[in-house]
Amino acid sequence: LPVTHILLTSRLESHISKAFQNEEVRPLVCEMPVKTCGKGGIISLDGADVDKDICTFLQHSFEELGSRRPDFPQPSTDDLVKLASRAGRRFIVASTMMKFIIDDEDKDPSDRLQLMLKLTSELLPGTEVFKLYDCILSTCADPKRAYMHLSIVAALADPLPISQISLLLGSGLGRDVQTTLMQLRSVVDIPIESILPVNIHHSSIRDYVSDPSNCSLLQVHEMSSPHSLLADSSLR
Structure with a gap:
């Protein structure tokens, strides 16, 4: 039997295909026809098949919600x-939504669904998730503070519990860390046990907060970088 390698990646199919055209890689790769619904074809990693799979994921998720909230x-x-x-066509965006x-x-899921439906579908590839993060931040009580705390969590080399983040930032910047991060549960993993560290759900969040210009909220554009904030806090 031939050896089959399965590649799991978040890269665009065009990027993967280009890499496979490399002279050293090409001899090692061949396309394998896949039978779907009785018809032969190639399943695209960046095509209509993905839209269908995301629709299935969304439908299942909403049905689960309906079982909890009739x-x-x-x-x-x-x-x-x-x-x-x-x-x-990005599962990370669908999952975060x-x-x-x-x-x-505490929030009405119907209202939040309508908010997601208002997002434009005409976005440059790779920027969809940034617009989603903008939308999530805009729903926070203090978007600027939410962005700051999110950037701190993303910048930490070793994740910390909320209590230690508050202690590190001090009484000023560290105020309301827990309250703020709880509003960002769709992008931050907050363990039930308070002694465990909080972390971002996906590396795209780190990309998002690495440059304030990635965020459309004007109030964050003049903010210091999270690394500067952490350095100042460490030297207090």
Whole structure:
């Protein structure tokens, strides 16, 4: 039997295909036809197959939400398709959308669904998730402080518990760290046990906060870098 290698990646298919065209790599790679629904074809990593899979993921997620909250009206097929298109064929975007919609029991998921549907679907490849992060930050009580605390969490070489982040930043910058990060649960993993460290859900968040210009919220553009904030806090 031939040896099969399965490559799991978040790169665009065009990037992967270009790498496979390298003279040293090309002899090692061959396309394998895949039978889908009785018809032969190649499953694209960046095509309509992805849209269909994301729609399935969204539908399943909303059905689970409906089982917990029977009063939640299930989105229409058109809304699922629109929401999938907002994800830009990126599962990380679709997953973050769902976390934002369903993870905060204090917020109405119907309102948050409508907020996600308002995101434009005409975004440059790779920027979809940044616009989503903008949207999530804008719903926080203090978006500027939320951005600062998110950037600190992303910049830490070794993740810390919330209590230690507060202690590190001091009484000024470290004020309301827990309250702020709880509003960012769709992008930050906050363990139930307070002694465990908090961490970002995906490396794209680190890319997002690495440059304030990635964020469309004007109030964050003049902020110091998280590394500067951490350095100042460490030298207090």
